Amino acid sequence: MPHSLPADSVGLVTPQIAHFDTPLQLDCGRQLAAYDLVYETYGTLNRDHSNAILICHALSGDHHAAGYHSPEDRKPGWWESAIGPGKPIDSERFFIVCLNNLGGCKGSTGPNTPNPTSGKPWGPDFPIVTVRDWVESQARLADRLGITQWAAVIGGSLGGMQVLQWAIDFPARLRHAVVIAAAPNLTAQNIAFNEVVRQALRSDPDFHDGHYYEHQVVPSRGLKIARMLGHITYLSDDAMRAKFGRELREGKINFGFDVEFQVESYLRYQGESFVERFDANTYLLMTKALDYFDPASAYSGDLSAALAGVEASFFVASFTSDWRFAPQRSREIVKALLDGDKTVSYAEIEANHGHDAFLIPIPHYMAVFGSYMRRIAAELPQ
Amino acid sequence: MPHSLPADSVGLVTPQIAHFDTPLQLDCGRQLAAYDLVYETYGTLNRDHSNAILICHALSGDHHAAGYHSPEDRKPGWWESAIGPGKPIDSERFFIVCLNNLGGCKGSTGPNTPNPTSGKPWGPDFPIVTVRDWVESQARLADRLGITQWAAVIGGSLGGMQVLQWAIDFPARLRHAVVIAAAPNLTAQNIAFNEVVRQALRSDPDFHDGHYYEHQVVPSRGLKIARMLGHITYLSDDAMRAKFGRELREGKINFGFDVEFQVESYLRYQGESFVERFDANTYLLMTKALDYFDPASAYSGDLSAALAGVEASFFVASFTSDWRFAPQRSREIVKALLDGDKTVSYAEIEANHGHDAFLIPIPHYMAVFGSYMRRIAAELPQ
Numbered sequence: 069m070p071h072s073l074p075a076d077s078v079g080l081v082t083p084q085i086a087h088f089d090t091p092l093q094l095d096c097g098r099q100l101a102a103y104d105l106v107y108e109t110y111g112t113l114n115r116d117h118s119n120a121i122l123i124c125h126a127l128s129g130d131h132h133a134a135g136y137h138s139p140e141d142r143k144p145g146w147w148e149s150a151i152g153p154g155k156p157i158d159s160e161r162f163f164i165v166c167l168n169n170l171g172g173c174k175g176s177t178g179p180n181t182p183n184p185t186s187g188k189p190w191g192p193d194f195p196i197v198t199v200r201d202w203v204e205s206q207a208r209l210a211d212r213l214g215i216t217q218w219a220a221v222i223g224g225s226l227g228g229m230q231v232l233q234w235a236i237d238f239p240a241r242l243r244h245a246v247v248i249a250a251a252p253n254l255t256a257q258n259i260a261f262n263e264v265v266r267q268a269l270r271s272d273p274d275f276h277d278g279h280y281y282e283h284q285v286v287p288s289r290g291l292k293i294a295r296m297l298g299h300i301t302y303l304s305d306d307a308m309r310a311k312f313g314r315e316l317r318e319g320k321i322n323f324g325f326d327v328e329f330q331v332e333s334y335l336r337y338q339g340e341s342f343v344e345r346f347d348a349n350t351y352l353l354m355t356k357a358l359d360y361f362d363p364a365s366a367y368s369g370d371l372s373a374a375l376a377g378v379e380a381s382f383f384v385a386s387f388t389s390d391w392r393f394a395p396q397r398s399r400e401i402v403k404a405l406l407d408g409d410k411t412v413s414y415a416e417i418e419a420n421h422g423h424d425a426f427l428i429p430i431p432h433y434m435a436v437f438g439s440y441m442r443r444i445a446a447e448l449p450q
Numbered sequence: 451m452p453h454s455l456p457a458d459s460v461g462l463v464t465p466q467i468a469h470f471d472t473p474l475q476l477d478c479g480r481q482l483a484a485y486d487l488v489y490e491t492y493g494t495l496n497r498d499h500s501n502a503i504l505i506c507h508a509l510s511g512d513h514h515a516a517g518y519h520s521p522e523d524r525k526p527g528w529w530e531s532a533i534g535p536g537k538p539i540d541s542e543r544f545f546i547v548c549l550n551n552l553g554g555c556k557g558s559t560g561p562n563t564p565n566p567t568s569g570k571p572w573g574p575d576f577p578i579v580t581v582r583d584w585v586e587s588q589a590r591l592a593d594r595l596g597i598t599q600w601a602a603v604i605g606g607s608l609g610g611m612q613v614l615q616w617a618i619d620f621p622a623r624l625r626h627a628v629v630i631a632a633a634p635n636l637t638a639q640n641i642a643f644n645e646v647v648r649q650a651l652r653s654d655p656d657f658h659d660g661h662y663y664e665h666q667v668v669p670s671r672g673l674k675i676a677r678m679l680g681h682i683t684y685l686s687d688d689a690m691r692a693k694f695g696r697e698l699r700e701g702k703i704n705f706g707f708d709v710e711f712q713v714e715s716y717l718r719y720q721g722e723s724f725v726e727r728f729d730a731n732t733y734l735l736m737t738k739a740l741d742y743f744d745p746a747s748a749y750s751g752d753l754s755a756a757l758a759g760v761e762a763s764f765f766v767a768s769f770t771s772d773w774r775f776a777p778q779r780s781r782e783i784v785k786a787l788l789d790g791d792k793t794v795s796y797a798e799i800e801a802n803h804g805h806d807a808f809l810i811p812i813p814h815y816m817a818v819f820g821s822y823m824r825r826i827a828a829e830l831p832q
Contacts, residue, residue, distance in 0.1 A: 273655055
């Protein structure tokens with residue numbers, strides 16, 4: 069029997085597909101002749117198209133940011149905590165758009181979709197896309213939807229990097245930039261973790277140089293390791309201590325390699341369920357987009373110079389226990405904006421949830437985020 | 451042509467083997483009927499056998515702590531920085547013993563040595579040994595060498611855990627306990643990293659449930675991933691930034707999966723060279739010994755109670771940027787000792803090298819460590 073959906077949810081949503089056949093020139097030098105983008109929308113676009121919000125997803129995210137796909141669906145979209153009636157990204161005020169990025173694995177053109185030249189999945193032949201490529205493709209989706217200027221572009225983590233790129237590449241096309249738990253580029257340690265993930269995926273014998281689709285297998289060992297490792301970096305040391313400590317599943321050690329500590333059980337479960345829902349080639353592309361992102365590099369490392377042309381007002385938020393993209397990295401963004409006399413609000417949220425905090429409805433976080441979003445709503449025509 | 455060995459080295463050393471045929475009762479409930487321990491010694495045992503020092507090794511260490519195995523040998527032992535004439539662990543004052551722990555892979559009885567019941571390598575049938583088992587076997591080696599009381603037992607990381615266990619299990623058999631970059635137990639995050647390593651090793655198709663010796667293969671993919679991940683946790687974020695930053699090997703990105711960033715090159719090299727020198731079953735055992743170590747657990751988590759019977763004087767050292775075993779973990783040990791009115795000196799060394807710092811001759815570290823060791827030497831009969 070279908071359960072009733074929560075009142076503060078956008079409710080039932082249906083993904084849509086936009087097809088593009090104007091070739092897209094990519095940073096890597098290659099072109100995509102044509103491509104699809106899958107997206108969802110929540111709320112209603114107002115008369116002058118001024119209330120549109122773009123949500124950019126992170127590494128393992130997709131277009132399904134909020135709501136449910138069917139009445140039986142028990143799991144809402146990935147940012148249900150922040151999107152919906154009365155929530156910070158209020159679907160009663162805004163028209164919210166979220167898409168699966170190019171290279172994704174949930175319907176948009178990517179490694180697991182057919183390569184028109186062969187009819188077989190793109191696999192490893194899909195070009196390595198960059199944050200800039202994504203933003204370009206997102207701008208075309210905006211054109212398609214009749215949105216010349218977003219009220220805000222919003223994203224956490226890798227999503228926040230897309231927001232920065234939007235503000236740089238299309239300064240006039242967004243009024244507000246909301247950058248949460250992000251960084252102006254990856255540190256050596258961040259890249260190192262990505263490289264371990266890549267080695268785990270690519271060395272799995274079931275990877276078949278990325279052509280696993282044709283072998284009817286998936287590199288499940290590599291995906292599992294990648295996800296387990298990811299979860300360690302998403303959680304803080306403190307969060308793991310609070311959540312698992314040294315608790316033993318059976319209350320005693322067994323001198324074997326089955327699950328003994330609760331944290332092992334959690335990680336194995338997370339790893340195994342990821343295998344069923346994500347694609348290894350997409351994961352590889354995402355890690356590369358992360359590694360490459362570095363808007364300051366074209367300005368000899370001067371982030372302020374990279375941001376010199378931005379016109380959006382910024383809201384930047386970080387979380388004290390996030391060691392993947394630590395508050396210090398957000399402060400680099402804030403400082404670069406302030407050095408360039410840009411408008412920026414910054415919130416450093418006390419939270420022990422680590423990087424994951426950006427997805428969690430922590431009251432103080434929801435309050436400051438909601439307050440900023442109400443300011444944006446207040447600027448809209450009544 | 452042989453190069454001349456450095457003057458501050460113990461010089462040429464030859465590993466020795468001690469065979470034991472008194473059964474060793476293990477924590478897991480099983481017995482080892484007989485076993486070998488490979489060890490090295492540096493310096494000379496004095497007349498009353500009061501100047502003996504035991505060095506306990508960490509996860510990937512072995513008995514070769516200092517000196518060279520041949521004049522052609524270009525790489526000294528793993529703690530050459532601290533052991534030798536005039537160094538903190540001064541081979542002109544002390545008789546220094548270092549052994550390969552049971553379950554190791556460098557000659558002591560372990561997974562890669564023959565199981566007497568089958569004649570084939572023990573492999574996964576080798577019992578999971580604990581820090582307590584190691585200490586018991588080390589005490590027997592002390593008996594064999596005629597050492598009733600160590601001047602000091604010294605170790606870093608997992609080695610430091612053995613030092614703690616020595617002080618608890620054989621309070622009268624050591625005068626000083628030197629515990630460097632260690633912790634009274636692993637955190638959930640520490641265990642989580644170990645679990646990722648175990649999954650990487652055990653899911654490698656060449657692991658063959660631990661029986662890879664018989665297949666003439668090694669789980670090289672798993673070992674490589676394990677070591678790469680290890681290196682990330684040994685280095686601090688700052689150290690990686692200073693050492694590699696976002697430097698590109700060819701000065702540009704290539705939109706491919708070959709090495710692009712210098713940090714990738716470093717990790718791949720570390721991973722690959724580890725495959726040739728370490729054993730996967732031993733690595734698995736070491737991670738379990740780490741996970742299980744928790745002397746306070748028998749006292750409802752009260753570390754001070756666990757340490758109530760210790761008689762040794764302690765020197766505890768930690769490093770500011772060590773996030774694997776952070777200074778806070780060392781302070782837990784210090785606090786527990788002080789709460790029990792034990793004698794303890796504590797040094798928190800400013801160093802950006804991460805956990806690896808304990809192997810690096812950082813001047814301030816060498817100075818305080820050397821100073822403590824000279825105090826021990828001063829207590830010896832002239």
